[in-house]
Amino acid sequence: MSKPILELRDVQTVVNKGTANETTILKGINLTINEGDFITIVGTNGAGKSTLFNVIGGNLGVDAGQILHSGVDITKSSEEQRTAFLARVFQDPKLGTAPRMTVAENMLLATKRGERRHLVHRQLKANLARFTELAATMNNGLEKRMTTATGALSGGQRQALSFLMATLKRPDILLLDEHTAALDPHTSLNLLHATNERITHDHLTALMITHHLEDALTYGNRLLVLQNGQIKADFRGPEKQELTVEKLYHYFED
Numbered sequence: 136m137s138k139p140i141l142e143l144r145d146v147q148t149v150v151n152k153g154t155a156n157e158t159t160i161l162k163g164i165n166l167t168i169n170e171g172d173f174i175t176i177v178g179t180n181g182a183g184k185s186t187l188f189n190v191i192g193g194n195l196g197v198d199a200g201q202i203l204h205s206g207v208d209i210t211k212s213s214e215e216q217r218t219a220f221l222a223r224v225f226q227d228p229k230l231g232t233a234p235r236m237t238v239a240e241n242m243l244l245a246t247k248r249g250e251r252r253h254l255v256h257r258q259l260k261a262n263l264a265r266f267t268e269l270a271a272t273m274n275n276g277l278e279k280r281m282t283t284a285t286g287a288l289s290g291g292q293r294q295a296l297s298f299l300m301a302t303l304k305r306p307d308i309l310l311l312d313e314h315t316a317a318l319d320p321h322t323s324l325n326l327l328h329a330t331n332e333r334i335t336h337d338h339l340t341a342l343m344i345t346h347h348l349e350d351a352l353t354y355g356n357r358l359l360v361l362q363n364g365q366i367k368a369d370f371r372g373p374e375k376q377e378l379t380v381e382k383l384y385h386y387f388e389d
């Protein structure tokens with residue numbers, strides 16, 4: 136049986152505390168994520184999806200409740216500490232890569248996620264063949280640009296690189312925050328296929344926020360609907376397989 140890799144127990148997050156704008160964003164989130172879960176997350180604008188990733192990633196503190204990683208309480212641990220076991224890919228292709236460094240240099244840095252990082256050129260040479268092979272799995276010509284500065288890549292190639300970097304050193308938890316939303320339909324589909332391949336092949340545990348209901352249905356073994364800071368539905372296995380866009384769409388109606 137799969138083991139819980141991440142647990143959120145009655146997590147609440149309040150912003151603008153003590154002011155007239157005080158708002159509770161996450162209103163008691165209870166969530167157990169098992170090893171190998173690939174969870175897609177949908178919900179209306181402002182439902183709290185990115186905030187959920189922020190509290191998991193440690194970018195935002197919690198005001199009540201607990202977060203556990205493999206049974207260990209990490210509620211108070213910093214964002215930096217969590218990078219040892221967690222990786223995140225954002226919507227913006229510019230985030231997650233160093234623009235002046237080459238593709239290969241960025242990949243080398245990514246192998247040291249969660250450690251003190253510095254580039255050793257000897258290691259670059261030793262890893263180049265492996266990095267090139269990995270880049271080729273992205274199916275977008277990234278492997279031909281290993282010595283190109285990342286800032287000169289297309290948005291699709293840069294986002295593919297961000298994804299590769301997030302998974303190069305196996306994370307216990309991979310957070311995908313609308314990571315294909317800024318890409319054109321073809322490039323987006325290509326990255327989604329590559330994402331699914333990597334998650335399935337490496338048995339990664341991943342959470343993926345998307346506004347595309349078809350994608351939320353197609354990928355993963357679980358689907359969460361977030362509404363107004365709460366988990367409104369949690370579909371798994373056969374229940375998820377039987378879901379349709381029409382049924383899911385009801386959650387978006389007033």
Ligand SMILES: Nc1ncnc2c1ncn2[C@@H]1O[C@H](COP(=O)(O)OP(=O)(O)OP(=O)(O)O)[C@@H](O)[C@H]1O
Pocket residue numbers: 150151160178179180181182183184185186187
């Ligand atoms: N640091 C913050 N300070 C004040 N309000 C915040 C903060 N972070 C999030 N919010 C508010 O909390 C609510 C949830 O935001 P969040 O970005 O998590 O929603 P979302 O589901 O990711 O939305 P979208 O689909 O538009 O990306 C929004 O109303 C947002 O304005």
